[in-house]
Amino acid sequence: xxxxxxxxxxxxxxxxxxxxxxxxxxxxxxxxxxxxxxxxxxxxxxxxxxxxxxxxxxxxxxxxxxxxxxxxxxxxxxxxxxxxxxxxxxxxxxxxxxxxxxxxxxxxxxxxxxxxxxxxxxxxxxxxxxxxxxxxxxxxxxxxxxxxxxxxxxxxxxxxxxxx
Amino acid sequence: xxxxxxxxxxxxxxxxxxxxxxxxxxxxxxxxxxxxxxxxxxxxxxxxxxxxxxxxxxxxxxxxxxxxxxxxxxxxxxxxxxxxxxxxxxxxxxxxxxxxxxxxxxxxxxxxxxxxxxxxxxxxxxxxxxxxxxxxxxxxxxxxxxxxxxxxxxxxxxxxxxxxxxxxxxxxxxxxxxxxxxxxxxxxxxxxxxxxxxxxxxxxxxxxxxxxxxxxxxxxxxxxxxxxxxxxxxxxxxxxxxxxxxxxxxxxxxxxxxxxxxxxxxxxxxxxxxxxxxxxxxxxxxxxxxxxxxxxxxxxxxxxxxxxxxxxxxxxxxxxxxxxxxxxxxxxxxxxxxxxxxxxxxxxxxxxxxxxxxxxxxxxxxxxxxxxxxxxxxxxxxxxxxxxxxxxxxxxxxxxxxxxxxxxxxxxxxxxxxxxxxxxxxxxxxxxxxxxxxxxxxxxxxxxxxxxxxxxxxxxxxxxxxxxxxxxxxxxxxxxxxxxxxxxxxxxxxxxxxxxxxxxxxxxxxxxxxxxxxxxxxxxxxxxxxxxxxxxxxxxxxxxxxxxxxxxxxxxxxxxxxxxxxxxxxxxxxxxxxxxxxxxxxxxxxxxxxxxxxxxxxxxxxxxxxxxxxxxxxxxxxxxxxxxxxxxxxxxxxxxxxxxxxxxxxxxxxxxxxxxxxxxxxxxxxxxxxxxxxxxxxxxxxxxxxxxxxxxxxxxxxxxxxxxxxxxxxxxxxxxxxxxxxxxxxxxxxxxxxxxxxxxxxxxxxxxxxxxxxxxxxxxxxxxxxxxxxxxxxxxxxxxxxxxxxxxxxxxxxxxxxxxxxxxxxxxxxxxxxx
Numbered sequence: 004x005x006x007x008x009x010x011x012x013x014x015x016x017x018x019x020x021x022x023x024x025x026x027x028x029x030x031x032x033x034x035x036x037x038x039x040x041x042x043x044x045x046x047x048x049x050x051x052x053x054x055x056x057x058x059x060x061x062x063x064x065x066x067x068x069x070x071x072x073x074x075x076x077x078x079x080x081x082x083x084x085x086x087x088x089x090x091x092x093x094x095x096x097x098x099x100x101x102x103x104x105x106x107x108x109x110x111x112x113x114x115x116x117x118x119x120x121x122x123x124x125x126x127x128x129x130x131x132x133x134x135x136x137x138x139x140x141x142x143x144x145x146x147x148x149x150x151x152x153x154x155x156x157x158x159x160x161x162x163x164x165x166x167x
Numbered sequence: 168x169x170x171x172x173x174x175x176x177x178x179x180x181x182x183x184x185x186x187x188x189x190x191x192x193x194x195x196x197x198x199x200x201x202x203x204x205x206x207x208x209x210x211x212x213x214x215x216x217x218x219x220x221x222x223x224x225x226x227x228x229x230x231x232x233x234x235x236x237x238x239x240x241x242x243x244x245x246x247x248x249x250x251x252x253x254x255x256x257x258x259x260x261x262x263x264x265x266x267x268x269x270x271x272x273x274x275x276x277x278x279x280x281x282x283x284x285x286x287x288x289x290x291x292x293x294x295x296x297x298x299x300x301x302x303x304x305x306x307x308x309x310x311x312x313x314x315x316x317x318x319x320x321x322x323x324x325x326x327x328x329x330x331x332x333x334x335x336x337x338x339x340x341x342x343x344x345x346x347x348x349x350x351x352x353x354x355x356x357x358x359x360x361x362x363x364x365x366x367x368x369x370x371x372x373x374x375x376x377x378x379x380x381x382x383x384x385x386x387x388x389x390x391x392x393x394x395x396x397x398x399x400x401x402x403x404x405x406x407x408x409x410x411x412x413x414x415x416x417x418x419x420x421x422x423x424x425x426x427x428x429x430x431x432x433x434x435x436x437x438x439x440x441x442x443x444x445x446x447x448x449x450x451x452x453x454x455x456x457x458x459x460x461x462x463x464x465x466x467x468x469x470x471x472x473x474x475x476x477x478x479x480x481x482x483x484x485x486x487x488x489x490x491x492x493x494x495x496x497x498x499x500x501x502x503x504x505x506x507x508x509x510x511x512x513x514x515x516x517x518x519x520x521x522x523x524x525x526x527x528x529x530x531x532x533x534x535x536x537x538x539x540x541x542x543x544x545x546x547x548x549x550x551x552x553x554x555x556x557x558x559x560x561x562x563x564x565x566x567x568x569x570x571x572x573x574x575x576x577x578x579x580x581x582x583x584x585x586x587x588x589x590x591x592x593x594x595x596x597x598x599x600x601x602x603x604x605x606x607x608x609x610x611x612x613x614x615x616x617x618x619x620x621x622x623x624x625x626x627x628x629x630x631x632x633x634x635x636x637x638x639x640x641x642x643x644x645x646x647x648x649x650x651x652x653x654x655x656x657x658x659x660x661x662x663x664x665x666x667x668x669x670x671x672x673x674x675x676x677x678x679x680x681x682x683x684x685x686x687x688x689x690x691x692x693x694x695x696x697x698x699x700x701x702x703x704x705x706x707x708x709x710x711x712x713x714x715x716x717x718x719x720x721x722x723x724x725x726x727x728x729x730x731x732x733x734x735x736x737x738x739x740x741x742x743x744x745x746x747x748x749x750x751x752x753x754x755x756x757x758x759x760x761x762x763x764x765x766x767x768x769x770x771x772x773x774x775x776x777x778x779x780x781x782x783x784x785x786x787x788x789x790x791x792x793x794x795x796x797x798x799x800x801x802x803x804x805x806x807x808x809x810x811x812x813x814x815x816x817x818x819x820x821x822x823x824x825x826x827x828x829x830x831x832x833x834x835x836x837x838x839x840x841x842x843x844x845x846x847x848x849x850x851x852x853x854x855x856x857x858x859x860x861x862x863x864x865x866x867x868x869x870x871x872x873x874x875x876x877x878x879x880x881x882x883x884x885x886x887x888x889x890x891x892x893x894x895x896x897x898x899x900x901x902x903x904x905x906x907x908x909x910x911x912x913x914x915x916x917x918x919x920x921x922x923x924x925x926x927x928x929x930x931x932x933x934x935x936x937x938x939x940x941x942x943x944x945x946x947x948x949x950x951x952x953x954x955x956x957x958x959x960x961x962x963x964x965x966x967x968x969x970x971x972x973x974x975x976x977x978x979x980x981x982x983x984x985x986x
Contacts, residue, residue, distance in 0.1 A: 034597070037591075040927070043810070148781075150781070162304050166304055
């Protein structure tokens with residue numbers, strides 16, 4: 004597998020996973036209304052990204068699966084991270100569950116952001132204008148996903164943690 | 168001009184035509200209760216209107232220590248003597264037999280009278296318990312847009328520096344939060360750019376989701392008088408209902424609910440495509456043009472026509488008028504603010520003005536409006552989810568400045584996170600981390616969305632609620648402590664209207680029974696809590712309205728909303744004065760941004776901004792890079808479909824709104840005979856085609872059901888767009904047997920049906936994007952719906968509907984020229 008193929012596959016997996024996680028978290032936190040609605044809005048970005056990556060991968064002999072219309076919900080917190088995740092995970096408190104989901108979403112978006120960075124770099128090294136355009140078009144939205152999760156954590160965590 | 172007019176039948180009175188650039192002629196409106204003549208009036212006490220945001224200057228007539236009528240003040244800049252129907256008649260609600268006259272305390276499930284000491288000690292004791300057990304985050308305040316500046320400022324100091332809580336917001340979150348946020352996003356700072364006088368000079372007035380005729384009737388009189396005069400302005404109206412504004416518009420666009428961004432992006436597309444931009448202005452005063460141009464490059468009128476369901480031709484016509492305007496004034500209200508993508512859409516209106524270079528000159532500007540009389544003051548004073556004086560909570564220098572004024576350590580003012588918006592405060596109460604909510608002058612059990620949920624939240628035993636109001640409202644009925652408040656004309660204070668005009672409202676009569684001014688109640692609480700500053704002096708050093716105003720002047724000094732040149736004496740003499748008013752601008756300031764953008768520099772701005780789609784914060788570093796010179800920011804926005812879509816089960820788009828004759832949850836206007844008779848009962852509006860499709864007729868009793876609940880009312884067939892149903896939101900339950908909730912006859916409050924969803928940028932709840940279905944309950948007996956015929960609810964076929972009229976009881980005086 005070429006470097007470009009590796010990055011495209013990783014990114015494709017990452018965007019599909021983020022879409023799934025956003026939709027699943029939106030579902031888990033229906034009563035957190037702002038989170039619920041915005042998570043669904045920005046899941047659409049990851050969906051579009053995965054489509055565009057799959058399309059861009061074809062000339063590179065990489066056949067990535069197309070988008071699913073109804074992405075399966077992720078298993079409950081497939082990506083719980085240690086050790087905060089385990090500590091928080093034992094708590095039934097919905098506020099803590101929300102913070103944990105936000106943190107996991109933030110980390111997932113961070114992975115994607117780094118992958119977009121790598122794609123832009125390898126595209127430049129290989130002189131591949133199309134892949135560079137793809138990264139330039141999509142990476143800003145990944146950064147917006149990142150800023151959103153960060154803002155939500157900053158806004159909600161004082162109340163949710165100080166009230167425990 | 169006739170000397171007397173039925174002002175229910177003719178809400179805007181008679182015309183006094185004037186031409187472009189001329190002075191708006193005076194017309195003095197007056198109403199005295201039957202049997203009272205002007206000779207019997209012992210004194211006239213100056214004030215301004217409380218039942219909308221226009222700030223109409225008026226005088227209260229007093230005889231035998233009782234209010235007996237009102238008249239407009241001819242010399243005032245806002246209204247030139249005119250009054251709206253609510254101004255003329257609404258004061259009678261002060262005399263309602265069911266005013267609260269004593270504090271009430273919940274005892275064994277019932278509210279029983281108690282003295283002030285008992286009530287206030289109970290509140291102070293509970294506050295101290297919660298501070299000890301859980302900290303300041305357990306305590307929240309939910310206020311209104313109907314108190315006075317002095318009261319909001321006192322409340323802000325109590326909440327921010329006394330308690331130290333982030334949870335203080337107003338019901339202005341429901342009406343003006345998006346106006347404030349859109350101004351902050353574009354200009355770096357809140358502050359209304361334009362002035363009402365711009366109506367005198369504009370050749371095009373564009374009203375976006377703003378039914379001015381009903382929400383600001385006196386401002387609409389100004390427009391009507393221009394329309395009746397030589398060289399009238401052309402109007403562009405965006406509204407799904409056939410409002411009086413739409414009826415007078417050169418182009419009326421009635422888009423599908425939730426599609427404002429698509430429409431505005433198409434208008435911007437056309438204006439940029441046809442080269443009707445002011446390149447010099449854009450270069451000198453804005454950043455972000457390239458990104459905006461790129462964003463709207465593909466948002467053609469054809470594209471928007473499909474999304475908005477508006478003919479392409481009408482979009483290009485509107486763009487033609489906006490693009491060709493010499494003096495363009497835009498106004499914006501709830502059709503944008505309470506709809507999907509609220510802030511994003513409101514910002515596109517700002518962008519329209521900026522790319523056309525229409526700012527800071529007579530006739531050129533934007534009015535991001537509000538609905539309530541003192542909504543503007545909640546924004547200035549920091550009672551609406553901001554820090555006082557438009558200070559930036561993320562800027563340590565701003566917080567230190569505030570701490571210096573209050574003589575407290577900066578760490579006492581919570582600024583680790585943004586002030587909590589109202590819907591999130593209720594969420595914290597629902598989720599269980601907020602244990603005390605003090606509600607002043609508002610009625611969330613009728614006005615908040617998804618009432619079933621709000622009733623559950625306020626009904627929780629673990630939540631201690633204090634309600635301070637004039638009457639036993641739906642909300643007060645669920646309170647633990649009820650405090651009887653004095654109202655307009657029974658207390659003194661200032662309020663600031665939607666074009667920054669400050670008025671003094673003076674006390675004319677005593678409040679009933681033991682009712683007290685809101686300011687006195689708050690000062691009493693501060694004394695009992697013994698809040699202290701760094702030098703162990705009382706945190707709140709003032710004792711009445713005027714000393715509170717002087718404290719606020721210091722807090723406003725050097726800020727955009729600078730009040731230091733305004734005194735009570737000057738307001739008495741001069742009438743309304745527009746802030747900023749300083750030594751350098753002693754007569755106030757008619758327009759902001761006459762000489763460039765003033766408060767957007769990174770060190771000065773009130774916010775670094777937010778992502779218009781997600782609400783994510785823009786960091787200080789990013790803002791410094793984006794806008795180092797403090798220009799206006801042209802923020803582009805992509806259209807996103809509304810969250811709740813119609814389907815087979817819920818095929819109609821549901822929107823809620825208001826009528827001319829009522830204000831908010833009807834607490835005062837339903838207690839005003841002329842106003843209540845004009846709109847006595849909730850109704851349901853659909854188009855003729857929709858009525859045919861549902862096999863229902865005018866006057867039929869129908870039920871509107873959404874995924875959350877239902878409302879029953881008599882059907883009114885109007886010219887509203889097909890596929891849509893409208894409910895007025897004013898009606899609740901206090902005047903029904905059930906008191907605070909629906910009974911066996913079904914729901915009456917529109918908010919039984921609305922969705923819990925808010926704009927992630929301004930946090931304003933969305934009352935104009937839900938899905939619903941309509942079903943027949945029973946056919947009518949041939950009489951029409953009780954909806955007014957004079958307004959947007961006018962029947963499509965008026966032949967069998969008696970026109971709305973007030974009769975002899977609603978006849979008011981109007982006189983030209985002389986007071």
